[in-house]
Amino acid sequence: MLLIAGTFVASACDICGASAGNQNLGLLPQMNRHFAGIQYQYNTFGSVYRYLSDSKPDRHDEQHYRTVQLWGRYCIGDNWQLFAFVPYRSNVHISDNTYTYTNGIGDISLLVNRIIYSTPQCIDSGWRHRLQGGVGIKAPTGKYIGTSELQKSGVPNMQPGTGSWDVPINLNYTISKNAYGINVDASYSFTTVSKDGYKFGNKLNSQLSAFYHIQKGKLFLFPQIGFRYEYSLHDYDNYARRWLNTQTGGHILSATVGVQLYLKSVGVQMSYQKPVYQKYAQGFVTPVGRFDSGILFLL
Amino acid sequence: MNWNRTISLTITTIMMLLSACQKKADTEVKPDDVTISIASPASKQIFHKGDTVKVNADVAYTEQLHGYIVTITNTANGVVVFETEGHSHSDHMAINETWVDTLNTSTELELTVTAVIDHDENLKNAKLIFNCQP
Numbered sequence: 001m002l003l004i005a006g007t008f009v010a011s012a013c014d015i016c017g018a019s020a021g022n023q024n025l026g027l028l029p030q031m032n033r034h035f036a037g038i039q040y041q042y043n044t045f046g047s048v049y050r051y052l053s054d055s056k057p058d059r060h061d062e063q064h065y066r067t068v069q070l071w072g073r074y075c076i077g078d079n080w081q082l083f084a085f086v087p088y089r090s091n092v093h094i095s096d097n098t099y100t101y102t103n104g105i106g107d108i109s110l111l112v113n114r115i116i117y118s119t120p121q122c123i124d125s126g127w128r129h130r131l132q133g134g135v136g137i138k139a140p141t142g143k144y145i146g147t148s149e150l151q152k153s154g155v156p157n158m159q160p161g162t163g164s165w166d167v168p169i170n171l172n173y174t175i176s177k178n179a180y181g182i183n184v185d186a187s188y189s190f191t192t193v194s195k196d197g198y199k200f201g202n203k204l205n206s207q208l209s210a211f212y213h214i215q216k217g218k219l220f221l222f223p224q225i226g227f228r229y230e231y232s233l234h235d236y237d238n239y240a241r242r243w244l245n246t247q248t249g250g251h252i253l254s255a256t257v258g259v260q261l262y263l264k265s266v267g268v269q270m271s272y273q274k275p276v277y278q279k280y281a282q283g284f285v286t287p288v289g290r291f292d293s294g295i296l297f298l299l
Numbered sequence: 300m301n302w303n304r305t306i307s308l309t310i311t312t313i314m315m316l317l318s319a320c321q322k323k324a325d326t327e328v329k330p331d332d333v334t335i336s337i338a339s340p341a342s343k344q345i346f347h348k349g350d351t352v353k354v355n356a357d358v359a360y361t362e363q364l365h366g367y368i369v370t371i372t373n374t375a376n377g378v379v380v381f382e383t384e385g386h387s388h389s390d391h392m393a394i395n396e397t398w399v400d401t402l403n404t405s406t407e408l409e410l411t412v413t414a415v416i417d418h419d420e421n422l423k424n425a426k427l428i429f430n431c432q433p
Contacts, residue, residue, distance in 0.1 A: 051384060052365070052366045052367075052368050052384045052385055052386075052415045053368050053370075055379070055380060055382065115365075198388075201321075232319055234321055237363060237388040238363065238389075241363070242322050242323055242324040242363075243323055243324055243363045244321055244322075244323040244324070268334075277365075288431070
């Protein structure tokens with residue numbers, strides 16, 4: 001099989017959309033080859049700001065998150081893989097026709113994956129299985145000015161970095177027969193407290209995808225469709241004092257559609273997610289959609 | 300490889316993580332414990348048209364505050380001539396707001412600084428009177 005799937009880490013919110021910490025492996029090419037690539041992610045949220053004063057109507061804001069990310073994979077032997085992600089984030093918060101921009105290098109992540117099981121080539125039943133999992137570390141390398149500077153806006157997740165060391169774990173399983181396949185993927189991110197006491201909620205990100213393999217000469221095409229489920233715990237405004245921010249976290253179920261194509265050593269990927277069910281940030285935040293694209297080069 | 304055991308352990312771990320409770324400060328809300336100190340303007344202070352009225356105040360509480368509202372109201376007719384607010388992630392707020400006096404008649408104004416503790420309308424007010432003269 002040319003591809004194997006995987007995903008890791010998600011996001012967080014405080015009366016605005018998702019965040020500084022959003023990685024996706026997606027469907028990955030040949031398991032035993034190194035690669036390097038660049039990704040572009042565009043994520044949009046709408047939010048409702050409820051004024052403290054009863055005399056003012058609710059304000060409707062928008063948040064747009066754009067990430068350009070360098071990433072790569074280095075294979076160590078047959079069963080170990082090392083991934084690295086270096087994101088650059090450019091976010092904008094639109095409120096009353098006022099545009100507030102934040103941008104900069106985001107948090108750099110490293111991930112070590114192990115192939116736990118893969119159907120041996122000598123078995124020719126037609127069914128193929130692959131299970132892999134791993135653990136990583138996300139370092140607070142991104143720009144993060146802390147919540148003290150943001151008291152009026154109250155949107156710490158608009159910053160390029162989270163200010164915290166986080167530990168993502170992931171596991172995914174793929175079953176395929178002939179040209180058809182299904183991938184089930186789950187990842188979880190354990191977050192820690194930033195230096196100013198803020199703690200983004202832990203996050204689960206899972207995905208069920210069905211894909212189909214089309215080959216035309218040296219061109220490989222992989223259309224895919226499925227669902228993604230994201231679950232985020234509440235953030236803490238101050239973890240030491242257990243100040244839970246109940247206007248963060250929640251559930252999002254999205255329908256996903258995408259395609260990948262490979263020609264020789266070059267791969268191109270595009271996908272789109274549309275939320276179909278959400279219970280997020282007590283209804284004050286509405287995910288609108290997410291677009292991902294990328295190009296990678298097998299080395 | 301023990302295939303079933305690995306999958307079972309993974310699913311169990313995920314379910315435990317999802318069902319875990321989040322600890323939350325569970326203290327009784329006491330609006331009377333909020334302290335509001337208005338440093339400026341002074342009570343009964345007189346301003347003239349074109350003056351900038353600086354509203355400086357400190358708000359403190361034993362637990363997290365949600366925000367503040369600053370309101371300036373004409374006491375004669377109840378019209379609000381200025382209103383602004385701010386958000387907080389802390390147990391302390393330093394308020395620094397300004398309003399430029401544009402009134403053409405002698406007016407008695409009431410400054411109200413409201414400390415908002417939470418989303419459940421728990422709050423505390425501090426008020427003072429000052430005057431504007433053309």
